[in-house]
Amino acid sequence: MSAVAQTGVRRTGRGGALAGVWVVAAALFAVLPYVFSSGTGLTTMSLMAIMIIFALSYNMLLGQTGMLSFGHAVYYGLGGFLVVHAMNGITAAHLPVPLAVLPLVGGVAGLVFGVIFGSVSTRRGGTAFAMISLGLGELVGASALILRDFFGGEDGITTNRTKLLHVAGFNFGPQLQVYYLIAFWCLVCMMAMYALTRTPFGRICNAVRDNPERAAFIGYNTQSVRFIAFCLAGLFAGIAGGLTAINFEIMNAANVGAAPSGIVLLMTYIGGVGNFAGPVIGAVLITFLQVMLSDATEIWQLYLGILFIVMVSFAPGGIAGLIAMHAPVWRARLLHRLVPAYALALALGLVTFAGAALALEMAYRLSAGSEGGTAFRFLHVPLDAASAAPWSLAVLLAVPGFVAFRRVLPIVGNAWAATLAEARRGRGR
Amino acid sequence: MTVQALEIEALHKNFGRVPIIRGVDLAIAAGERHAVIGPNGAGKSTLFHLISGRFAPSSGHIRLHGADITGHAPYEINRRGLARSFQVTNIFPRLSVFENVRCAAMWAMGYRTSLWRAVDGLADLTARTEEVLEQINLIDRRDLPAGVLSYAEQRALEIGITIVGGGDVVLLDEPTAGMSRSETEHAVALIRKVTEGRTLVMVEHDMGVVFDLADRISVLVYGQIIASDTPERVRANPAVQEAYLGTAVAAPS
Amino acid sequence: MLELIIVSTLNGVLYGMLLFLMASGLTLIFSMMGVLNFAHASFYMLGAFFGYQLSRALGFWPALLIAPVLVGAIGAAVERYGLRTVHRHGHVAELLFTFGLAFVIEEVVQMLWGRLPVDYRVPPTLDFTAFTIFSTNYPAYKLFELLTAIAIFAVLLLVLTRTRAGLIIQAALTHPDMVAMLGHNVPRVFMLAFGVGTGLAAVAGVIAGPALVTQSNMAGLLGPILFVVVVVGGLGSLAGAFAASLLIGLVQTFAVAMNVSLADLLALFGARLAPDAFFAEITQVTVAQIAPIMPYLLLVLILIFRPRGLFGTRET
Numbered sequence: 001m002s003a004v005a006q007t008g009v010r011r012t013g014r015g016g017a018l019a020g021v022w023v024v025a026a027a028l029f030a031v032l033p034y035v036f037s038s039g040t041g042l043t044t045m046s047l048m049a050i051m052i053i054f055a056l057s058y059n060m061l062l063g064q065t066g067m068l069s070f071g072h073a074v075y076y077g078l079g080g081f082l083v084v085h086a087m088n089g090i091t092a093a094h095l096p097v098p099l100a101v102l103p104l105v106g107g108v109a110g111l112v113f114g115v116i117f118g119s120v121s122t123r124r125g126g127t128a129f130a131m132i133s134l135g136l137g138e139l140v141g142a143s144a145l146i147l148r149d150f151f152g153g154e155d156g157i158t159t160n161r162t163k164l165l166h167v168a169g170f171n172f173g174p175q176l177q178v179y180y181l182i183a184f185w186c187l188v189c190m191m192a193m194y195a196l197t198r199t200p201f202g203r204i205c206n207a208v209r210d211n212p213e214r215a216a217f218i219g220y221n222t223q224s225v226r227f228i229a230f231c232l233a234g235l236f237a238g239i240a241g242g243l244t245a246i247n248f249e250i251m252n253a254a255n256v257g258a259a260p261s262g263i264v265l266l267m268t269y270i271g272g273v274g275n276f277a278g279p280v281i282g283a284v285l286i287t288f289l290q291v292m293l294s295d296a297t298e299i300w301q302l303y304l305g306i307l308f309i310v311m312v313s314f315a316p317g318g319i320a321g322l323i324a325m326h327a328p329v330w331r332a333r334l335l336h337r338l339v340p341a342y343a344l345a346l347a348l349g350l351v352t353f354a355g356a357a358l359a360l361e362m363a364y365r366l367s368a369g370s371e372g373g374t375a376f377r378f379l380h381v382p383l384d385a386a387s388a389a390p391w392s393l394a395v396l397l398a399v400p401g402f403v404a405f406r407r408v409l410p411i412v413g414n415a416w417a418a419t420l421a422e423a424r425r426g427r428g429r
Numbered sequence: 430m431t432v433q434a435l436e437i438e439a440l441h442k443n444f445g446r447v448p449i450i451r452g453v454d455l456a457i458a459a460g461e462r463h464a465v466i467g468p469n470g471a472g473k474s475t476l477f478h479l480i481s482g483r484f485a486p487s488s489g490h491i492r493l494h495g496a497d498i499t500g501h502a503p504y505e506i507n508r509r510g511l512a513r514s515f516q517v518t519n520i521f522p523r524l525s526v527f528e529n530v531r532c533a534a535m536w537a538m539g540y541r542t543s544l545w546r547a548v549d550g551l552a553d554l555t556a557r558t559e560e561v562l563e564q565i566n567l568i569d570r571r572d573l574p575a576g577v578l579s580y581a582e583q584r585a586l587e588i589g590i591t592i593v594g595g596g597d598v599v600l601l602d603e604p605t606a607g608m609s610r611s612e613t614e615h616a617v618a619l620i621r622k623v624t625e626g627r628t629l630v631m632v633e634h635d636m637g638v639v640f641d642l643a644d645r646i647s648v649l650v651y652g653q654i655i656a657s658d659t660p661e662r663v664r665a666n667p668a669v670q671e672a673y674l675g676t677a678v679a680a681p682s
Numbered sequence: 683m684l685e686l687i688i689v690s691t692l693n694g695v696l697y698g699m700l701l702f703l704m705a706s707g708l709t710l711i712f713s714m715m716g717v718l719n720f721a722h723a724s725f726y727m728l729g730a731f732f733g734y735q736l737s738r739a740l741g742f743w744p745a746l747l748i749a750p751v752l753v754g755a756i757g758a759a760v761e762r763y764g765l766r767t768v769h770r771h772g773h774v775a776e777l778l779f780t781f782g783l784a785f786v787i788e789e790v791v792q793m794l795w796g797r798l799p800v801d802y803r804v805p806p807t808l809d810f811t812a813f814t815i816f817s818t819n820y821p822a823y824k825l826f827e828l829l830t831a832i833a834i835f836a837v838l839l840l841v842l843t844r845t846r847a848g849l850i851i852q853a854a855l856t857h858p859d860m861v862a863m864l865g866h867n868v869p870r871v872f873m874l875a876f877g878v879g880t881g882l883a884a885v886a887g888v889i890a891g892p893a894l895v896t897q898s899n900m901a902g903l904l905g906p907i908l909f910v911v912v913v914v915g916g917l918g919s920l921a922g923a924f925a926a927s928l929l930i931g932l933v934q935t936f937a938v939a940m941n942v943s944l945a946d947l948l949a950l951f952g953a954r955l956a957p958d959a960f961f962a963e964i965t966q967v968t969v970a971q972i973a974p975i976m977p978y979l980l981l982v983l984i985l986i987f988r989p990r991g992l993f994g995t996r997e998t
Contacts (some may be wrong), residue, residue, distance in 0.1 A: 066774070068774055068777060068778070070781070120982055120985050120986060121985070123985065123989055124989060126773070127712075127718050127773065127777065127917065128913060128917060130718070130777060131718065131909045131910075131912070131913045131917075132913065132981065132985060134906050134909055135906060135909065135910050135913070135977075135978045135981040135982075136978070136981075136982070137906075138906040138975075138978050139975055139978035139979065139981075139982070142974045142975045142978070143975055146967055146971055146972060146974075146975070147963055147964065147967070148963075149963040150963065195547070196544065198547050198548055198549060199543055199544055199545065199546055199547065199548055200535045200540040200541065200542060200543045200546060200548050200551075201542040201543060201544050202548070203528060203531065203532055203535070203548055204532055204535065204542060206521070206523075206524055206528070206532075207521050207524065207528075207532045209523075210521040210522055210523050210524055211519065211520065211521050211522070213519065214515075214519045214520065214521065214590070215521075215532075216502070216503040216504045216507075217481065217503050217504075217507055217512070217513055217519075218507060218512075218532065218533040218536060218590065218594055219504050219507040219508050219536030219537060219594060220504055220536060220542075221502070221504045222504075224542075225542060228542060228544075258902060258906075262781075262785065265778075265781070266782075266785075269778060299789060299793050301785075301789050302786060302789035302790065302793060304785075305782055305785040305786035305789055306786060308778075308782040308785065309764070309779060309782040309783065309786060312768060312771075312775055312778045312779045312782055313764065313767050313768050313779065314767075316771045316775055360793070363793065363794070364793045367793055367794045367795065367796070
């Protein structure tokens with residue numbers, strides 16, 4: 001039902017509420033560096049803001065227009081590379097161009113490549129489009145390794161963001177200044193992409209997503225609707241790429257490759273494709289996990305993949321979809337009714353996960369992939385993967401936990417159905 | 430001679446080697462309500478698919494207000510003023526009822542794929558959408574996703590999507606299929622109301638509906654039109670009676 | 683020159699037949715279930731790693747039999763316990779599921795076998811030179827790969843054209859909706875199709891593993907080419923997949939052998955570009971260097987000139 005929350009018509013007073021949301025967002029962006037002022041905090045938040053733009057641009061395709069792309073990093077990466085070259089060119093020629101406008105170069109690059117590749121790939125929708133996007137992604141990814149002058153091979157191309165024209169004393173040396181630059185662009189892009197969903201074009205994208213055939217019989221050329229959406233998604237991905245170039249001062253061939261294309265799909269989908277807030281949630285959450293989990297475990301990408309599969313199987317609306325689903329219950333002030341069932345399921349789920357994760361971590365220690373020997377720490381407890389005790393523990397946690405979890409699921413389902421029914425009755429009165 | 434709203438000339442369509450439409454000629458005047466009837470498998474839906482551009486004909490010509498639209502894409506034909514509904518409900522299931530109708534009105538009202546106008550701020554578009562929602566009696570359902578509507582409501586929405594865009598030639602493919610008697614009566618009144626001043630071409634199995642609504646009837650049998658005339662004369666036509674084995678046509682009075 | 687042509691043709695046909703071993707399963711699954719199995723190359727990779735592990739324990743020949751069966755069983759289990767759940771959410775969800783699966787399989791393989799290539803060797807019984815063309819020694823193992831691929835191709839062809847099951851599958855290829863109406867146990871047929879398709883990919887993995895590099899990135903390298911094959915051939919067309927497999931196999935193999943660049947070509951006409959000119963880099967790339975991107979260039983060309991693919995009939 002999240003799609004309805006997004007497409008449903010709200011009447012008067014919406015404009016004011018919307019402006020309020022943007023003011024709050026701007027205030028959050030402004031205040032957060034004072035809450036998380038550590039170096040890691042700043043770099044993580046910078047990355048999150050970039051990923052928000054990237055994921056929202058991806059959702060213009062997947063969530064809004066129903067186009068599943070496996071090659072969205074092409075526009076992100078090429079945008080980044082052109083910004084790096086532009087920065088180096090501007091520095092070399094001593095042109096009076098401030099750094100703050102450079103993301104536009106990335107946007108234009110993303111748009112131009114969107115026009116070029118979109119004209120080939122958007123002729124067809126559905127599965128064929130998905131495969132073609134993958135092929136184009138590989139084409140550009142592989143070309144990046146061949147054209148070493150432009151892409152710098154595996155080492156990449158570096159730049160220096162402090163050498164451009166300084167305006168009002170900003171040299172963009174400190175990460176805090178870069179953060180604010182990124183936050184500014186993030187806010188602008190979010191507002192622009194949200195506004196786009198509220199235009200006739202945004203609406204017809206949804207129509208093409210739902211039923212391309214019918215869209216043709218109400219006067220729309222679905223091919224050109226897909227094409228425009230594709231170009232605009234390229235534009236915003238290019239801006240995100242440009243900000244990445246400014247943030248890291250380096251781009252390499254991996255930035256246009258399969259990995260970022262896959263990650264943006266994962267974060268958008270896990271966040272939720274049916275809701276404008278979904279990709280924002282996904283970008284923040286996955287970036288956070290990337291930073292936190294990669295410190296805690298070597299196999300964090302495996303957990304990410306498993307999370308993705310679980311979401312595809314059981315929560316196709318993503319996290320935002322799950323939240324939106326609870327809105328009627330929340331409004332009826334009945335959310336507390338669900339707490340016991342949810343807490344039980346969560347507890348058992350965590351027990352199962354702890355057991356499974358322990359087994360996976362130990363399997364990793366025992367395998368050829370590990371270099372650190374069999375001794376390791378799990379939740380700060382020192383363990384040895386070569387001994388039998390932790391394996392028994394893993395099995396004792398995972399197997400009964402899973403069996404009990406399966407038993408509890410119907411209880412959760414019943415609690416949900418009963419609560420929702422009551423919430424609806426309450427509203428009817 | 431005046432230009433016909435819709436003119437079909439020597440139309441043929443083969444699927445592989447199987448001929449489905451075997452030389453159809455038909456002229457429908459502006460403002461006429463025209464019904465196409467015929468036994469199952471006669472090619473009625475195929476004929477509609479050919480007119481509306483879903484299939485390209487194997488040979489022959491189709492003219493809309495005198496302009497050749499043979500083999501054009503569905504969106505081009507729609508932009509020239511032909512709108513159609515589908516036999517199997519064909520709506521936007523995840524969009525709200527309001528959004529379904531509004532999307533269908535956008536191109537015709539000139540908003541097309543505008544990137545710089547807030548769609549909620551377009552007063553004329555909202556007014557037109559609400560007007561049609563009133564006509565099809567779905568104004569109370571406006572914020573529901575179309576996918577959860579009842580069958581009869583979805584059929585009404587199907588008609589709403591078809592007529593909101595202001596196409597002056599309207600093709601309805603079995604608008605009352607699967608409806609109860611009272612629903613059918615309601616639908617007939619609705620169709621009469623919303624196609625006022627337009628050219629209507631409909632495929633229909635319910636002979637009550639056909640004789641109630643149509644000014645003229647064409648009988649399509651095995652890919653050819655065997656009669657095209659006023660309801661009374663079609664009913665009296667021996668060839669038609671033979672095609673129907675004297676069953677359906679005689680029923681309504 | 684003749685030597686080059688003969689050897690490249692042999693290698694190209696071999697590569698093409700291996701591609702077809704996988705593309706046939708992929709096409710089969712797509713035609714019957716509407717699912718484009720993104721993880722198909724991952725099952726090929728699992729085949730190679732299982733083959734490696736089993737051949738260390740039991741020898742190559744038992745591994746050649748057991749590994750595909752194991753992988754096929756995993757494939758069937760994935761269909762039964764995974765895809766079937768996702769089916770109700772539609773084809774995009776199914777494609778996403780298999781995408782997630784590919785991601786997870788790659789991570790698991792990395793976890794168990796590491797990121798470096800494993801030492802998967804040609805079995806000693808096949809480690810000799812089959813014949814010598816001019817000065818090139820053609821290894822027996824490659825000949826074995828080629829014969830195995832051709833044998834499986836022949837069996838597939840027989841099954842498809844001569845058996846009842848084959849006729850049902852053929853009906854499913856052209857009229858996917860009809861399978862359900864034939865009164866067969868459709869979920870079971872799907873599970874078997876998925877098992878057999880992934881098992882075929884695993885055979886390709888077991889026999890290609892020793893000749894190529896058995897490494898955790900092999901699925902990521904091959905998968906996209908596989909999708910190019912099915913798109914170029916025309917989605918859902920077995921004949922198209924066959925033609926496209928051979929075409930891409932040959933194109934890529936011949937490209938590797940050609941060491942000329944655009945600059946060389948221009949030089950033939952007397953044109954010479956300054957080495958530091960802006961587009962100079964592009965002109966100096968040799969055909970051999972762009973061999974890896976040849977399939978994708980082919981894809982783009984096909985899309986421009988024949989959007990449905992060589993033998994394609996379906997629009998979506």
